[in-house]
Amino acid sequence: MSIWEKMLNVDRRWIFLLIGIACVVPFFTPLGLPILPSAEVLGIFDYMEDLGPDNAIFVGFDFDPGTAAENMPMGVAVLRHAFARNIPVFVTAYTPLGQGMAAMAVEELTNASSDDYFMYVNWEDWASIRDQGIIDRAGIEEAWTAEGNTLPENARGWVFEGRDIAMLGYLPYFHLVILGMSSSIASQFPTDIGGTPIEEMPMYQEHKNLREIDLAVTNAGSSACVAWITYGREKIGLPIAFGVTAVMATDYFIYMQSGQTVGQMGGLRGAAEYEVLLNENGYNKGYGKAFVGMDVQNIAHLLIIFLVILGNIAFFAGGFNKKTKLKGRR
């Protein structure tokens, strides 16, 4: 067996080991390679920058744990942006497990052990303010702090349940749910996942159907993007943005080119770009998991490119392009 043949028949477990090492070492020696936001991600960020407390968006956690490594940082980044700008967010899920993913994202952003977290105020906790008839965002925060509530030093802001966020959760046949919500959100989700009636929420009273919503961001590892485009964009002209897994990214660029989406985050890279934009614009002192992971990604890609080149050299130098098949085990 020649050296070239040995190279082509190398036990694949050595390659797994190399990839494993390449994915662990950069965590301990960060390279800090620059990440430049692309036009697709800037499209979403700039669109969100034009929104505020008088607008409202949908954020779909339309993925399962299997793609959480890619989709979760996107969802967290968009939620952070919305919370920081006090944009009301309706959170939905295309899959049953997506509902759990949404809860985890909110937990990550409202966890008091992390810097730049948001203080979550439960629906019941600010009932006295609602009873006074105060439902505008600035008025709620003013009344809340007047009651003696102070923001901890490492917290960035308040998130009032029912004013800033409504966890609507999962429903099956979500394309029909989107259609139904074009008439009334409450017809599909009479309550949030905690059982609070949607119609009592100030954010619903100002945005009763999808026609009154300014953007839907679907973080998807499934066909949720197509459902939002088909039934949200084409039916009622709802602006849509995608956060998709890297595997799906090339399939969904066509919707950017046709102008059907305002932007797209593709894979971990897209999420990292959004995190960079959040950092550069003062929404986060640090970075999220995607940015940290991109150093690792770069090293792993370099290794894979090196192995592909090496494999091709062995293939052609060994003359295997002229043979019908390789000898030995494959």
Place this chain on the structure above:
Amino acid sequence: MSEIIGIWIGAFFTIGIYSFLYKENPLYRLSEHLVVGISTGFTIAITYSQVLKPKLIEPIATGEQGAWLLLIPAILGILYITRFFPSVAWLSRYPMAFLMGAGMGIGFPLSMKAQVLRQLEASLIPLYEAGMSWEIVLGNVVMVLGTLAALIYFFFSKPHKGPFFGTGSKIGIWVIMVGFGATFGFTVMGRISLLIGRIQFLLGDWLHIIK
């Protein structure tokens, strides 16, 4: 405490799944089957608590006005179960027929608009206009010619010979290969991302070695 137990269980099964990279083993099998089982169980629980209970059982049980109408989709849904009984399995065709008919009726016009007409519209672009930069012109030319060449490759009623069909289909296959290459690149990125996510969990949440 429950969070710590959860993290340890997660770490154990993450290692269990990755043990397949060395070779097939019982721990991998156990982890794989648990993923499928727990996902299904979770789906059933969520579907019951958020769909069946509030949207079907409670309205009927409390005698809500017009709730009897819900019996129609309920019965149609139950007919699906007849697939498990060969003698009455034919009954399951009714809910399927309903779903297919309703799905086509609701989805077809909008799907045609969103996924065919809009894409056609986006392909009908001027190759050159006054004031366009050369990069835009080049991009437009590549996109229009690439689309046409790829379509020629999938046109099988004529042999792929001659300057139009022969050359066109050859360019088409190159365009398709470039598309496959881009998809492969993104796929590699996606798979590595999933591995990175698990390593972040193991080294960060579990072992607290990294932040």
